[in-house]
Amino acid sequence: MDKKDKLLTIGQFASMHGINKKTLMWYDEIGLFKPAAINPKNGYRCYNYHQSPILETILLLRELDVSISEIQTFMNNRSAGSLKCLLEEKITDLDMQITHLQAIRTDLCTHHQNMSTLLTMNLSEISLIEKEACCLVTVDTDQNVSFEQEVELITAETEKYRLGRLHKASYGSMISVTSLLEGRFDDYQKLFIEIPFFSYQARLPIMPGGKYLRAFHKGSWDGIPKRYQEILDYAKDHNLTLHGFSYEMGINENVIDRIEDYIVQIEIPIDG
Numbered sequence: 001m002d003k004k005d006k007l008l009t010i011g012q013f014a015s016m017h018g019i020n021k022k023t024l025m026w027y028d029e030i031g032l033f034k035p036a037a038i039n040p041k042n043g044y045r046c047y048n049y050h051q052s053p054i055l056e057t058i059l060l061l062r063e064l065d066v067s068i069s070e071i072q073t074f075m076n077n078r079s080a081g082s083l084k085c086l087l088e089e090k091i092t093d094l095d096m097q098i099t100h101l102q103a104i105r106t107d108l109c110t111h112h113q114n115m116s117t118l119l120t121m122n123l124s125e126i127s128l129i130e131k132e133a134c135c136l137v138t139v140d141t142d143q144n145v146s147f148e149q150e151v152e153l154i155t156a157e158t159e160k161y162r163l164g165r166l167h168k169a170s171y172g173s174m175i176s177v178t179s180l181l182e183g184r185f186d187d188y189q190k191l192f193i194e195i196p197f198f199s200y201q202a203r204l205p206i207m208p209g210g211k212y213l214r215a216f217h218k219g220s221w222d223g224i225p226k227r228y229q230e231i232l233d234y235a236k237d238h239n240l241t242l243h244g245f246s247y248e249m250g251i252n253e254n255v256i257d258r259i260e261d262y263i264v265q266i267e268i269p270i271d272g
Helices: 010-016 021-029 049-063 068-076 080-120 147-160 177-181 221-237
Strands: 045-047 127-131 134-140 170-176 190-195 210-218 245-250 263-269
Touching (some): 010 021, 049 068, 049 080, 170 177, 190 245
Antiparallel strands (some): 134 190, 170 190, 170 245, 210 263
């Protein structure tokens, strides 16, 4: 007799596949995976080596969270084509889960970086930094758009791009360098959501990579114009040319209760 035709006990077969023998008993009871034979003397289930690939396929599908009913349907119509279609569907689901986990990791890293910055930052300092390009979702705004309307605009965009909740992406406001140079420090033109995990092929606006001036403002928004003037003076003194937009983003909203403690991060791209 070929060794591969030799019958194995349910315990031996279960151990070979790293599962509990109760799982095999259940699969038998629901008609999903039957034993090769039943011992006529004691009624025990027996299996053979040739059944291993079939069981491994079932275990793989279960690991991919394929339901028992889906697996039963596949087993009743088992073919290379049906398995190919089923696996393609589950690979797509898995890719979506991976993308979601990558987004969560990016979000955690952003919060971690913000907390590290909070613990080491010098609020009076204006520094030069390097940033990588990232995708943005933007909505237009102006002085006539109320806060409630801004919330509605941002909420609509989070739903459009399936961001879920705002904690999954960095968000803030944009004001053009032209407005800043003309002293119009309240002339905000856009709200933005930064989505670093999106593909650039999504045809979204890009926050350019390169050198930026970074500064911080603590307290109410009334003091931001003064901080911008300090930034402009710093750029002039150091022969730096600002361009594009200034990106404002709160970095400590989740650890404060008072507006007096609110910290805004300001980043403005520079030439060169």
